[in-house]
Amino acid sequence: MTAVESRPAGVIGSTPAHRPLGARVGAFVALTKPRIIELLLMSTVPVMFLAQRGVPNLLLVLEVVLGGYLSAGGANALNMYIDRDIDAVMSRTERRPLVTGMVSPREALVFGIALGVASTLWLGLLVNWLSSALALGGYLFYVLVYTLGLKRRTAQNIVWGGIAGCMPVLVGWAAVRDSLNLVPLVLFLVIFFWTPPHYWPLSMKVREDYAKAGVPMLPVTAGNLAVARQIVIYSWVMVAVSMALWPLDHTSWLYPTSAAVLGAFWLKEAHGLYARAKAGVVGAKLKEMRLFHWSITYLTLLMVAVAVDPFLR
Numbered sequence: 001m002t003a004v005e006s007r008p009a010g011v012i013g014s015t016p017a018h019r020p021l022g023a024r025v026g027a028f029v030a031l032t033k034p035r036i037i038e039l040l041l042m043s044t045v046p047v048m049f050l051a052q053r054g055v056p057n058l059l060l061v062l063e064v065v066l067g068g069y070l071s072a073g074g075a076n077a078l079n080m081y082i083d084r085d086i087d088a089v090m091s092r093t094e095r096r097p098l099v100t101g102m103v104s105p106r107e108a109l110v111f112g113i114a115l116g117v118a119s120t121l122w123l124g125l126l127v128n129w130l131s132s133a134l135a136l137g138g139y140l141f142y143v144l145v146y147t148l149g150l151k152r153r154t155a156q157n158i159v160w161g162g163i164a165g166c167m168p169v170l171v172g173w174a175a176v177r178d179s180l181n182l183v184p185l186v187l188f189l190v191i192f193f194w195t196p197p198h199y200w201p202l203s204m205k206v207r208e209d210y211a212k213a214g215v216p217m218l219p220v221t222a223g224n225l226a227v228a229r230q231i232v233i234y235s236w237v238m239v240a241v242s243m244a245l246w247p248l249d250h251t252s253w254l255y256p257t258s259a260a261v262l263g264a265f266w267l268k269e270a271h272g273l274y275a276r277a278k279a280g281v282v283g284a285k286l287k288e289m290r291l292f293h294w295s296i297t298y299l300t301l302l303m304v305a306v307a308v309d310p311f312l313r
Helices: 021-031 034-052 058-082 105-126 129-150 157-161 163-177 182-205 207-213 224-243 245-249 254-278 288-312
Strands: none
Touching (some): 034 163, 034 182, 034 288, 058 105, 058 163, 105 129, 129 163, 157 163, 157 182, 182 207, 182 224, 182 245, 182 288, 245 254
């Protein structure tokens, strides 16, 4: 699919007079999508506590956080560079820096590549090369596989593209242990199965935007009922996988209790959305964003449990 033409990117603020220094700095920060990176780092640091079985070296945490920010920020900048045509079409992205012209395409391309190189060297030289390679893998997967390969071609884009968002779990573990095992893999899979039911409710809300841009998100290619059914399936698998950490890592009572309670609330919201979709509810009454907002709370609290659990063993 190709994006529908609306207006060329860069029509606002494209002259030097319209690009003051403060706004330019803010625009480059916006290229990194800081709010998304908050979610990525939220899954990195708790896993470092789990890998250390206590408080990890705080300097190491800062090095990993900065390296992770550079890696994810670079990938996000390249994502905006590649998607600048469809960002100009969709109302929720029409104020992004490349669309307004606050940052030129060439600047975004150079910026994204530079951050990727910097993160690879930073993590490799200051942390270890395994964490560096994993971060680079996530960076390349997000840009090459998701943005260039999947996003405009398949309704399963967010399913497989979500692998990039799972990598910080492995990076955090590798930063402490310089190795991998089944424990971080379980948390990797939790986030893998979390991503579609986290993002599909938002896609349901803005499906007209995606349809206008020619992006085949699942809510564009399937009805609300089919999407809600997929959300329920992924939700059950996610909750089941989350419980696997308990016997595998010999956790205390805190983690399995938290995973079970949080999972129960998640499933209640997922089945509620499915019931409303099955009844033919549309518009604001569908309340799809309830699950989207809860999904962020769910992952936050689950990762808090991951970080705190080692202190109770």
